[in-house]
Ligand SMILES: Nc1nc2c(ncn2[C@@H]2O[C@H](COP(=O)(O)OP(=O)(O)OP(=O)(O)O)[C@@H](O)[C@H]2O)c(=O)[nH]1
């Protein structure tokens with residue numbers, strides 16, 4: 001048997017990279033209980049039928065695994081937003097940050113299309129919390145060296161709304177990727193993603209980039225409402241001094257987090273997403289949790 005990495009999955013076929021060669025494989029379907037189907041990012045053992053094809057026989061235990069998009073063993077999530085067209089959706093960014101925190105995936109943020117809008121208020125908020133933030137423009141070739149350096153090793157999944165420029169950024173990293181990019185206005189109208197399947201692209205540096213559609217459907221139902229604050233690191237200096245030990249930091253009197261927001265020490269949009277997620281998560285019964 002040969003060991004390899006699944007770099008692409010389409011229509012029941014898995015493309016497994018072993019050394020320099022890529023084999024197209026079907027799944028044999030007798031995996032460990034907790035692993036039902038192979039995902040892109042899986043380390044696998046394959047049995048070859050000939051020089052081109054084989055069967056996935058075994059899947060190595062996963063470091064982490066997302067269901068939508070289906071990708072495993074991610075080292076880093078590159079969250080891409082645009083500064084304009086479409087304008088940044090901080091609720092969506094915060095949701096992805098919660099998901100990263102929950103799965104132990106390192107988040108990095110990229111705000112693209114600075115050629116259209118150079119107001120960096122939102123990126124500065126994330127930077128001040130401690131997240132790595134990169135400003136880019138693929139149109140003006142701005143910030144691209146730093147972007148490449150952020151993704152040079154390990155597996156980086158790239159997430160963000162349709163039209164923010166994910167495929168354009170990946171093409172800037174290596175033009176041989178030749179990813180399709182699309183007209184943003186047309187896409188926004190139809191809400192359509194140009195990119196449809198998950199695929200890992202190998203970088204010269206040895207790292208892999210995954211252009212991943214479908215992150216917009218992600219939910220955070222696995223997180224308990226009481227745990228949510230752990231994924232808002234800027235709340236930490238205040239949570240101990242709230243009047244009530246079980247303060248939810250959404251509406252209580254004597255809440256130090258709310259006081260910090262009122263003083264401008266915590267960004268209002270961050271507290272807003274926190275409250276929204278908290279209210280939603282509180283509604284989920286323990287037995288409903290995935
Ligand atoms: N002005 C400007 N436009 C950009 C920039 N980067 C990408 N675009 C344009 O934005 C549009 C969408 O880019 P894509 O790379 O297809 O976006 P995507 O995030 O891959 O979209 P999906 O594959 O649908 O998820 C295209 O028309 C790009 O030319 C940039 O830095 N500045």
Ligand SMILES: [Mg+2]
Nearest residue numbers: 166167194195
């Ligand atoms: Mg794309």
Ligand SMILES: [Zn+2]
Nearest residue numbers: 242247249255
């Ligand atoms: Zn509080």
